[in-house]
Amino acid sequence: MSDRTAIGVGMVGYAFMGRVHSQAWRSVGAFFDLPLAPRMAVLAGRSKERTEAAAAQLGWAAAETDWRELVNRDDVQIVDICTPGDSHAEIAIAALAAGKHVICEKPLANTVAEAEAMVRAAASAPGKSMVAFNYRRVPAVALARRYVEEGRIGEIRHVRAQYLQDWIVDPEFPLVWRLQKDKAGAGALGDIGSHIVDAAEFITGQHVVGVSALTETFIKERPLAAESAGLGATGTSATGTVTVDDAALFIGRLSGGALASFEATRFAYGRKNAMRIEINGSLGSLSFDFEAMNELWFSAGGGGFERILVTEPEHPYMDAWWPPGHGLGYEHTFTHEIKDFLEAIATGADPTPSFADGLRVQRVLAAVEQSAADGSRYTNVED
Amino acid sequence: MSDRTAIGVGMVGYAFMGRVHSQAWRSVGAFFDLPLAPRMAVLAGRSKERTEAAAAQLGWAAAETDWRELVNRDDVQIVDICTPGDSHAEIAIAALAAGKHVICEKPLANTVAEAEAMVRAAASAPGKSMVAFNYRRVPAVALARRYVEEGRIGEIRHVRAQYLQDWIVDPEFPLVWRLQKDKAGAGALGDIGSHIVDAAEFITGQHVVGVSALTETFIKERPLAAESAGLGATGTSATGTVTVDDAALFIGRLSGGALASFEATRFAYGRKNAMRIEINGSLGSLSFDFEAMNELWFSAGGGGFERILVTEPEHPYMDAWWPPGHGLGYEHTFTHEIKDFLEAIATGADPTPSFADGLRVQRVLAAVEQSAADGSRYTNVED
Amino acid sequence: MSDRTAIGVGMVGYAFMGRVHSQAWRSVGAFFDLPLAPRMAVLAGRSKERTEAAAAQLGWAAAETDWRELVNRDDVQIVDICTPGDSHAEIAIAALAAGKHVICEKPLANTVAEAEAMVRAAASAPGKSMVAFNYRRVPAVALARRYVEEGRIGEIRHVRAQYLQDWIVDPEFPLVWRLQKDKAGAGALGDIGSHIVDAAEFITGQHVVGVSALTETFIKERPLAAESAGLGATGTSATGTVTVDDAALFIGRLSGGALASFEATRFAYGRKNAMRIEINGSLGSLSFDFEAMNELWFSAGGGGFERILVTEPEHPYMDAWWPPGHGLGYEHTFTHEIKDFLEAIATGADPTPSFADGLRVQRVLAAVEQSAADGSRYTNVED
Amino acid sequence: MSDRTAIGVGMVGYAFMGRVHSQAWRSVGAFFDLPLAPRMAVLAGRSKERTEAAAAQLGWAAAETDWRELVNRDDVQIVDICTPGDSHAEIAIAALAAGKHVICEKPLANTVAEAEAMVRAAASAPGKSMVAFNYRRVPAVALARRYVEEGRIGEIRHVRAQYLQDWIVDPEFPLVWRLQKDKAGAGALGDIGSHIVDAAEFITGQHVVGVSALTETFIKERPLAAESAGLGATGTSATGTVTVDDAALFIGRLSGGALASFEATRFAYGRKNAMRIEINGSLGSLSFDFEAMNELWFSAGGGGFERILVTEPEHPYMDAWWPPGHGLGYEHTFTHEIKDFLEAIATGADPTPSFADGLRVQRVLAAVEQSAADGSRYTNVED
Incomplete structure (x- = not known):
């Protein structure tokens, strides 16, 4: 070293x-x-x-x-x-x-x-x-991508993606920066919806080409956060307006012809960080839930779903870690990301996801917002 | 007796x-x-x-x-x-x-x-x-309705309903009557989508008031079924056109303000009869999957989901059956249905779901088809 | 017909x-x-x-x-x-x-x-x-037997069987006949322990050849049941002695060399009818829990466990019932049992489990009681 | 800092x-x-x-x-x-x-x-x-201990502990040091059985007071590891004798009167690091499996098991980490261990588990070996 x-x-x-x-x-x-x-x-x-x-x-x-x-x-x-x-x-x-x-x-x-x-x-x-x-650097998500690339689930028909959290169900939860459009850009849509759009595109190798959407802000006024109100830790009775979405639902089509549904919400009580994606193809299916991040579920040919504990040395990133069955946590997705980034820098390769990939996700989010504003009309994602 | x-x-x-x-x-x-x-x-x-x-x-x-x-x-x-x-x-x-x-x-x-x-x-x-x-007569579904009525999940924010099957993934599966519009009316939408619309309305006590939809027929031509082709069991090489949807996705709003998503498909390889519904409210959440029909999952106040084995005598219909833990099967939903129907006849009460309830579901399906035909535009469900 | x-x-x-x-x-x-x-x-x-x-x-x-x-x-x-x-x-x-x-x-x-x-x-x-x-007539259990017969899990090394219930945790639960040795013969051991011994022998095709055991009666006095006390539904303050075991644990060896563990208890709070068995072999493993009776879990070659929904027409007994994914309940195990019994009568075959099979289970239970009485000493099961 | x-x-x-x-x-x-x-x-x-x-x-x-x-x-x-x-x-x-x-x-x-x-x-x-x-420093295990201390499961009746792995099922797996008694002391018993004995004692706050045991070595000869054979990476056809147990089963009693069962094996094909423990008490039950290490399952009063995602700030160690739902991995159990050790050093407290705790586990293992050698006779653990 x-x-x-x-x-x-x-x-x-x-x-x-x-x-x-x-x-x-x-x-x-x-x-x-x-x-x-x-x-x-x-x-x-x-x-x-x-x-x-x-x-x-x-x-x-x-x-x-x-x-x-x-x-x-x-x-x-x-x-x-x-x-x-x-x-x-x-x-x-x-x-x-x-x-x-x-x-x-x-x-x-x-x-x-x-x-x-x-x-x-x-x-x-x-x-x-x-x-x-x-x-993308959850080993189970990377393994899902590998299975798709290897053709193990065939032609993709369905993507079913959700990102469910519950940290703002309480109406007394304050108006933090993530609930302000000028700081955060969007609410659940931008913060967590962006992750499932990227994951869907990454695993399938396809693009979201059009969407139809609904968004909602369930709690429209919230207490100002202590800091925003210029106060100390004792809080304030002043309130402010939530300027982002609390939840976004959209359905759409992928470039390869699959139907996809997406839901991002911070109001799914009991779901803490349920970033989930299921993909159904002509030969098999894959299913993932980040709340059990070391597992990938795989069905071949319509058989039962196999719970793959993604901790074997042959699984993505896993030869660097512990023996089988000794799982990783949230932080290791970042370790993997930085490892890949450093390798790309060293070899001169272009790291992924690129800024262009990020822009494409941004355009999907923009199409979602436009569709939601326009009576859920199907809206093409800009190329 | x-x-x-x-x-x-x-x-x-x-x-x-x-x-x-x-x-x-x-x-x-x-x-x-x-x-x-x-x-x-x-x-x-x-x-x-x-x-x-x-x-x-x-x-x-x-x-x-x-x-x-x-x-x-x-x-x-x-x-x-x-x-x-x-x-x-x-x-x-x-x-x-x-x-x-x-x-x-x-x-x-x-x-x-x-x-x-x-x-x-x-x-x-x-x-x-x-x-x-x-x-509606799955004890776990009836228990979910009871919990909602008792206010245990509070104001409903989200409904997430899916009915996933896989019996026609194979393109060689024949053109049975369920794939013909003149016989079946619709495909996955009418056959299984109708169930999740009814379940969502039953459990929440609310109506679907508008939808935005996508539908798709993945396999457009299929072998004629032996009977349709006028042949014996040896089959035929003749094909016919699938005139119904293979899958339908729609998002919408309920009368009480909740956001809802629905997906009905016969192309989710590995999912056999996954009639699923999750409901998130301001006080808790409920989750159900028919593939584990004796279980209802309940989260109170954002806590973990409790797996309720719906086999206790105090659970709907269950005092008639076996000791706790001795589950029921698919057929018993019909036993319960007929029990309720006979009781309504005897007492002069109006049984539910009524034909009017069935009509309302039909109107949701019609709105789905209209929205799908009309660029996924948000379409109000006729009153 | x-x-x-x-x-x-x-x-x-x-x-x-x-x-x-x-x-x-x-x-x-x-x-x-x-x-x-x-x-x-x-x-x-x-x-x-x-x-x-x-x-x-x-x-x-x-x-x-x-x-x-x-x-x-x-x-x-x-x-x-x-x-x-x-x-x-x-x-x-x-x-x-x-x-x-x-x-x-x-x-x-x-x-x-x-x-x-x-x-x-x-x-x-x-x-x-x-x-x-x-x-034995749970389709998933019969499928487990089929897999063993087909050699799909190889040579058997481990059997891990439990039958967990909780219906007498409450010390006020009365002294029903199942808690009286003269009526019931034994407690958890005879009532539910017998089932897991039979299931282990059935699935493996081997016999329990020796055991080492512990038994316990946690609640030694209980209120007399109304009927036993010669009283009406209003109950009684009289108590009687529990003369059977509340729980039995035993470990042992099978005729083919496998190690086995068994636990039967009515004091596993929250477990309603958890009749479970897992079998590990040199080529794979099988796992079953009656609380999810339509599922069999199978691992091949050390891979992840596949959740087989045992509702396909090729699964034991299942061609008589509903389409895939439409599960059975507790009662159907008896339907299957009687079907097999009638067929044996008609064809002149010897139905199984025979009285001799029942006797063998009885001898295992007797060895358990003897070992428990004798300082857990390893006790051979009588031939 | x-x-x-x-x-x-x-x-x-x-x-x-x-x-x-x-x-x-x-x-x-x-x-x-x-x-x-x-x-x-x-x-x-x-x-x-x-x-x-x-x-x-x-x-x-x-x-x-x-x-x-x-x-x-x-x-x-x-x-x-x-x-x-x-x-x-x-x-x-x-x-x-x-x-x-x-x-x-x-x-x-x-x-x-x-x-x-x-x-x-x-x-x-x-x-x-x-x-x-x-x-002990898995947050879910520490939470289980907290629940027991708070009396949430009442008087303990049952402990059911397993540590299942599968890394030596293959008879060609070499004779590494962990399979040699002079290096490792014992096999599965010492390596992983020690963990479940300690976990059982930690969570219950009780001691194992006596055991009855069976042990087995399924594969008695194995290829020498390249290093042991004095060879390079190309291996060797020489074999050596496995001098430790492949699996150990034991049942026993805790100081508070509970019945306990333990199983440690490296031959449970498909189980990678299934360190599991379930505890049943007079008021509730707790269940844990390291393969889903961020989850603790809790049943109160015989109700369904709640899946607690142990990632909330009020859970042990978790205020130091990420927002709810962002789980930890294997390595963090060591981070917690060292944090506690450093705090004990700084404050002059005695860290736990102490060497005396380790000795007590050792004595349980010794009693297991003695019982196994002595016809599974119930053997008291030395004080």
Whole structure:
């Protein structure tokens, strides 16, 4: 390992996504034989004090309070963007312009226009770019893709995808940034709907070509979060308007002719992170639920579904880990993502999902919003 | 039991539905303390020989080759219609006109117009009428309804219903009557989609008020069935056109404001009779899958889902059966249906689901077909 | 069907077992093409009034208050014994002596001596005899046996069998006959432990050759049941001693070299009728739980377990029933049992499980009791 | 974090256990607010080259080829023992004598005598000591313990524990060290049986007081592993004798009166790491299977089992991790273990499981072996 080339990483943002990305950067080299040795150079955040504390805890060598400084540091070759969607485009474009490689959290941007600008920037920049749809790196999801590629389920007829959560069922849950359109771009649709669109496209190798949609905001006013209200931890009685969807349902067609249904909601009480996808083909079927992330269910030729515990060395990514039956957790999807990203950088390959893949997901989300606004009319996804 | 009033039953049709109805008529009195003792008087079918053999095997005292004779027999007070949908209206209307009680297999009819005529006939007739959406009588489904009525899941936000089968994935599967529009009215939509629409309305106590839909016929030509081709068991190379949908997907809204998604397909390889429904409310959730028909899953307040084995004496219908843990099967949904029908007749109550309930389902199916034909536009369900 | 030979049946006892046997006798001919047409001739019980009411409800043509009368009636060719274990031997031996065929509920008897007498009687009588271990006729269990016979799991290494119930966890549950040694012979061991011993022997085709055991009675005094106390429904404060085991655990060896573990208990809170068996072999494994009775789980070559929905026409007994995915219930195990018994009578074959099979189970239970009494010492099962 | 006291760690062994311990040492500080900051000072192994490579990959600052050097280094305050069981006692006793804190992989030792010596050494040494039964730190297992402590399942009647694997079903699998008594002490019994004994004692808070056992070695001769045979990767036709058990079954009693059954095997084809435990009490039941490690199943009052997704912030250890529904993996049990160990060191508390707990498990294993050798006679566990 001592003779691997070091590569400096700068990360912007240290909330949920920043914490899990940090763990991936910290761990990836201990499990995978990598051509590049990531060095956790610098973390950027707005508050000096908090950013420095986060850097210390998460293992970053330095802290910056301006992402522009980070993007231009000589000891940074990779910029990892873990901020809300409203700043993705600006940071990514600046980082690419500075010659850096960029990995950007999903959804790629809050608007199609921003995403298009990012794709253009990526196309003309020397650095590699990747959008962090981490669920592609669940070993069971990657195995599903492998089975489809090998033709084991034949021609695909149905995709049935859901992403069900329940963290805002309580009307007293506050108006956090994810419920504000200017910050988050969209609600359940953008945050979790984007994941199942990407997963459906990844596993099937097809594109969503048109959709018909319904969206809904069940709770229209919520208490302001303490921070938004300019208050301390004691809260406030002021309320604000939820400006994003609470749930989005859409049905559509894939480029290969399959019918697909999608549902993203934060109001499925009892479902915590049920990112689920089932695919039915002419030769077999596959089924996955992230709440049991180490399992892939496979039916061949109409037989019963086999529960494959995706922990065998021949399963994607799994030769790096533990003996069969010793499962992985959520964080390892990021470890795999960063491993693949580093390998792409080292070999000069284009990492996937690319910014263009992220843009395509964005266009599906835009078509969903347009259809929902337009009486659920079937709406083609822009090419 | 000896002092119960006997009531004569005549059944039309002796295929799949006829067999299971017969078992219910034969068994119901041994388990439920009924006010009326059904007498299996007569079975009608087209072929004399086959009808007589079926009557002997299934326990009917006599056989008729013309349903009109059956409908007018003095020893028949109840007419049970187990034929394909294209003859429901004619038989039911005649039976009602003859003063009989009528229980009719689902879907109520092949067209809204026929269903409307049936509802009119039922409204003015002395006899009771019922449409046989048997899944309402799965104890777990009835328990789900009870939980909703008791307010245990609160205000309903989501309904997620699927009916997945796989019996026609093989393109060599022949063009049976269920794949012909003139006989069956519709394909997966009418046959199994109708069940999940009814179940959603039953459990929630709400109506589907509008839908946006996609339908598809994956295999457009199929070998003629031996019988249709005028041939013996050796088959034929002739093919015919599938004139119904193979799959139907629709999303919509319920009268109480919930979002709903429905999928009916015969192309979900590995799913045999997966009639599934999940309902998420403001206080809890319920989930059911007919492939594990003795289980209802219930989450209270966002907690984990409890697997309720619906075999306790306090569960719907279950005090008539076995000790806890000794589950029921498909046939018992019919036993329960007939028990409820007989009780309604005896007490003068109106049995449910009524023909009007069946008509409402028919109108949902019609709205689905119209939406699918009209670019998936959101289509209101006729009142 | 009209030309089938009728065969008269007399049943002794009309409680839980009598009710489910009646349903089987009533239904079997409608589903299976039988060489013999059972006629439900006569039911015997102690109370004239209750027996007549039961006969009327369950469909028996006549009632007797003395089983000896029943056994000697000319219109009875089959005697079906559904009484507690203390009367099995006497009734069965008398019925065999009278030239009748006998089907007897399990366990075969309350003692090995009684069971031996029954086997001797069966050996010298013209009638056929069968002990009613109905779980052999769960289609999934029969399929497990078929897989073992076909060599699909190879040489058997492990059997892991449990029968878990919870109906006497409450210390206020009364001292019913099943908790009294003179009536029931044993507790959980005899009632449900016998089923898993039989199932293990049936599926593996091997015998239990020795055991080491622990038994326990957790609640040693219980309220007398109203009936036992000579009281009405209002109960009593008198208590009596539980004279049977509440739970029995034993480990042992099979004739083919496998290790086996067995557990029978009525104190597994939340488990209602969890009759479970898992078998691991050199080529694969099988797993079954009666609480999901339509499923068999099969692992080939160490791969994931496939959930086989045992509802396909090629599965045991299933071509008589419904389309795939339309499951069976508890009662159908009895329908299958009686179908097989009638076929054996008609063809002159020896039905299984035979009285000798029942005796062998009895000897295993006796070895369990002896081992438990003898410091869990490994105790050979008598040949 | 910068003001935390650093504490140096030296680890012996870098195979499976060493790899996962390393990841825990590396990660623990990023998730838990610890009073001590572990410094990964030195790794010891036999081969200089391999140890140095492992140290580089796993993040240890230095390498030693003699564990005695490691144990005496000034920059080491904690010794982490990840070697096979035959060296545990020697290393642990030396480390304790050198004033170090010691965490030792399970089973504590290969013999009761060694374990006793370790307990004596621990009792008189200033350092803290802990045996690494990591399954106690599965959040679902810790939650089960909490439920028992809170009285939620009442008085315990049954423990049903299994640890099922399948990695040596193939008779061609070589004679690795885990199959040699001199290295491993025991087979499935010591390696995985020890885990379920510890888990049963931990969750119930009771001790195993006596056992009756059967053990078996199904495959008695195996190919020598390439290394053992003094050969390269091409293998060998030489075989050697398996000197440990392949499977161990035992039943027994707990100090509180419960009945318990245990099974440890490496021959359960299709079960990869099925470490399972179910506990039935007078008020409820708990059930766990490591193959779905983020789930705990709980039945209250005989109701259905609730699937608790153990990912809520109020669940043990889970406030340090991700939002609900984002599960953990195998490695995190070690992170939790080390977090608890560091906290015990900092506060002066005695960490659990202690060496005395490890000794008690060892004595259970010894009683199992003695019973198995002695006709399965019930054998008291030494106090």
